[in-house]
Amino acid sequence: MKTVFYMCLLLAGLHAFAYGQLTANHHNEHDPNEPNDHIHHSAEAAACLKLVPNNADFAFKFLNEVALEAPNKNIFFSPVSISAAFAMLAMGAKSVTKTQILEGLAFNLTEIQEQEIHEGFRNLMHMLSHPEGGVQLSMGNAIFLTEKMKPLKKFLDDVKPLYQVEVFATDFNSSIEAKKEINDYVEKKTQGKITNLVDEMDPQTIMLLASFVFFRGNWEKPFKPENTEEREFFVDAETTVKVPMMYQVGTFDLYFDKDLPCTVVRLHYSGSATVFLILPAKGKMKQLEQTLDKEKVKKWSDHLFRSKIQLYLPKFSVSGHYEITNILSKMGIVDVFTNQADLSGIAGVPELKVSKAFHKAALEVNERGSEAAEATSPKMMALTLAPVIEFNHPFLMLIFDRDTNSTLFIGKISNPTTTSTSEI
Known part of the structure; x- marks a missing residue:
């Protein structure tokens, strides 16, 4: 035995x-006067x-x-x-x-x-x-x-x-x-x-x-806690839950994949980590899970563009x-x-x-960020008419390390009010 x-x-x-x-x-600049072991x-x-x-x-x-x-x-x-x-x-x-x-x-x-x-x-x-x-x-x-x-x-x-x-x-x-x-x-x-x-x-x-x-x-600029409010998250066609939804107006990296279809928002940490938030059209999550591969992520990366939007993201x-x-x-x-x-x-x-x-x-996932960033995060009231992207139904998140191109974490948020997955 x-x-x-x-x-x-x-x-x-x-x-x-x-x-x-x-x-x-921003994340690729280096001051030649600063010592490093690059x-x-x-x-x-x-x-x-x-x-x-x-x-x-x-x-x-x-x-x-x-x-x-x-x-x-x-x-x-x-x-x-x-x-x-x-x-x-x-x-x-x-x-x-x-x-x-x-x-x-x-x-x-x-x-x-x-x-x-x-x-x-x-x-x-x-x-x-x-x-x-x-x-x-x-x-x-x-x-x-x-x-x-x-x-x-x-x-x-x-x-x-x-x-x-x-x-x-x-x-x-x-x-x-x-x-x-x-x-x-x-x-x-x-x-x-x-x-x-x-x-x-x-x-x-x-x-x-x-x-x-x-x-x-x-993050270099945190979500402001005072902007977080309770909003609806549509788990499926029959289930809607209330979640604390963080909010920020700003310029983000975006891509709209019409083939899937889905919306991709990329955020950067202050260090070497990057997050892709992928919001498939309702009913398309299974298709996204079955077709997601490195070629698709590379296509998103190559076609990202900068745009001013209103971003809603659950706190969970x-x-x-x-x-x-x-x-x-x-x-x-x-x-x-x-x-x-x-x-x-x-x-x-x-x-x-x-x-x-x-x-x-x-x-x-919450609003917290560095104190220095908080001190330099003015509210951009001028952008309140920017388009809205709200992660209010199931979405994927991919967390990468840019220095090594490594996939650190993968997550699917089907219900932000459920704190744990069932063991499989």
Whole structure:
């Protein structure tokens, strides 16, 4: 019988959602008198670029699978967190198990070498953990391993520098203590945003992998709380709810995709993060979920234009808790969850498989922003006749890191008054 371990993929995200007017080259300007390590930064970014198309393909395939299993529900997850965790796991896999994991992550192994994948993730995680500007983001992994099974020195020597892994010896037989150790670690790393991750601890567990991402972003110009008012959000043809709707008049990046159809609004954080808010025409959400891919996002990016509008955006909190074993199996990552698993590169023994893989995510969207931005945000009364774009029915949000072109988070807001998704 295969011995099992559990994977817990975690995300905590806290958004201070506000928007500032940006000139076209605002985020690309650099004062030559200011010291920086842009040469090293550029080299890391170049290494990350090799992963961009594959990580994007995985992200949108995962969205499609989640949407099929949880139709009409809120969705929120971090594709880069899932990809990094399973790429790390692949370092301990062999044979068909390794191939399935890497190909399931959308890598074509005839076009990219395995070492390039791991080097790319190393640079990606380093850059994401050292963001520029007003974005706070940290990313890492931890392995909690029973003292009965010693990991191979080669495995630890390989994964520690590449995936920023911390390794802890844990007594899973003392379930209360083990649960506290893991929960305390996760709570600390996510700055208190994810608590009590583990409700019950199986004393037969021999290894638990936790992958975490913490994100907090401020906008250069926050929404003013006094402009937030209760308005209607149309969940579906039969359901309407009241939500606190934030409001701002300003110049935004827009695109109207007539083919789908949908409206795209792009907002920038003060640092390197960017948000695409995608509002499909009513009744077109399923079509958007099924057809969204990297080519469509690139088309939007290439055709954005600046326009003065009145923007309404719900104030909400959302969390996602997914048991993703079934989803990943549908995407081709099969053997690692069965008795056919070959994870002998981790501890030198064949009797090891992944029993369950969890992903937990949380997001808050509100008006908060930096104090300096608040002090310089005059009210633009002259624009009150500008066109209105109101996110008052289900919409998607894509959060990217511009430096690495990475898809950090994907969310679907079907009902802003529902704070959590059902576990799938």
